[in-house]
Amino acid sequence: MRKLSVLTAFLLLAAVSSMSSEPVCGDMDFSGSIDIADLVYLVDHMFSGGAPPPFPATADCDGDGQIDISDLVCWVDCWFVLPDCEPLCPFEVIDNHTDNSGGCLPEEGGDGSPPSERGMYIEAVGNELHVYHPGAYYQCCLGYYVEYYQTGNHIFGFETDTSEFCDCYCFFDLESVIHNLAPGEYIVTLFGIEGDLVGVDTAVIETGIIDLTIGDCQMKDWPEEGDPIVNYSWSGDTLSMHHPNGYFNCGAMLVVEFEWAGDTLRFHENNLNDMVPVPCMCYYDMTVIVAGIPPGAYVAEVYNQDYPWLEEFLLDRQVITLH
Numbered sequence: 001m002r003k004l005s006v007l008t009a010f011l012l013l014a015a016v017s018s019m020s021s022e023p024v025c026g027d028m029d030f031s032g033s034i035d036i037a038d039l040v041y042l043v044d045h046m047f048s049g050g051a052p053p054p055f056p057a058t059a060d061c062d063g064d065g066q067i068d069i070s071d072l073v074c075w076v077d078c079w080f081v082l083p084d085c086e087p088l089c090p091f092e093v094i095d096n097h098t099d100n101s102g103g104c105l106p107e108e109g110g111d112g113s114p115p116s117e118r119g120m121y122i123e124a125v126g127n128e129l130h131v132y133h134p135g136a137y138y139q140c141c142l143g144y145y146v147e148y149y150q151t152g153n154h155i156f157g158f159e160t161d162t163s164e165f166c167d168c169y170c171f172f173d174l175e176s177v178i179h180n181l182a183p184g185e186y187i188v189t190l191f192g193i194e195g196d197l198v199g200v201d202t203a204v205i206e207t208g209i210i211d212l213t214i215g216d217c218q219m220k221d222w223p224e225e226g227d228p229i230v231n232y233s234w235s236g237d238t239l240s241m242h243h244p245n246g247y248f249n250c251g252a253m254l255v256v257e258f259e260w261a262g263d264t265l266r267f268h269e270n271n272l273n274d275m276v277p278v279p280c281m282c283y284y285d286m287t288v289i290v291a292g293i294p295p296g297a298y299v300a301e302v303y304n305q306d307y308p309w310l311e312e313f314l315l316d317r318q319v320i321t322l323h
């Protein structure tokens with residue numbers, strides 16, 4: 001662990017605070033502001049071999065997933081011709097992740113040299129992506145958090161420090177885990193706390209939800225009212241979970257997430273509506289299809305959370321054999 005001089009610490013803090021910490025539609029040069037320099041940056045990239053936008057989706061004005069002349073036309077229209085134009089920039093925030101700094105690492109040989117392993121790489125584990133940043137050199141009281149954004153199969157991570165500033169720096173083996181991703185190939189680009197490019201890596205998720213169907217609110221009596229009805233079927237490597245009597249508030253905004261941990265398959269049925277409950281309850285017919293499940297014996301669990309402020313509880317547990 002190394003202490004910094006007051007001047008060095010001040011300069012580092014000033015550099016970090018002056019940079020944009022998250023992507024904004026139209027901020028193509030990632031400067032933290034949207035102005036004519038962004039249009040110049042895009043023109044330079046398209047016609048003079050300049051660097052591409054650090055976060056490409058900020059330049060995707062027409063939202064087609066490509067950065068081309070149609071985007072340039074779109075930006076000119078939005079800025080100078082059509083006052084009501086709304087650029088699309090199709091990226092979304094990924095909130096479902098956990099981040100761990102692991103604490104300061106011992107410096108090799110005690111001479112202040114960094115750990116031998118540095119850089120960035122990713123690993124697919126089930127339906128999760130593990131993003132590793134070994135040998136990161138940050139302040140010793142690091143509060144590690146990664147802001148993730150996704151556009152198509154591209155994921156962009158921006159490391160942030162949520163703690164107060166302290167006057168010492170050390171090395172960390174950082175890890176962030178993105179949960180519940182759908183099957184497919186993902187390209188992850190990671191930026192450091194100071195805005196530097198840490199690395200780019202690719203991995204393939206082979207397990208995850210490929211289809212989710214949630215029916216409308218049904219006001220009806222079931223013979224076994226109060227008892228969950230959960231059925232499973234399996235074909236090839238595809239598992240279907242059918243829960244025809246999911247019992248939630250009438251105003252529910254339902255989502256289902258899947259988690260694979262060892263020999264346990266977990267389905268989390270959650271109501272995201274945090275408004276005042278509607279004064280009625282009803283049944284929802286839910287079907288979840290998960291790809292990438294190999295044959296074997298599993299414990300299948302279904303969890304229920306009727307409102308965000310309520311504690312999630314185990315609704316159903318079964319031992320299932322897939323063959």
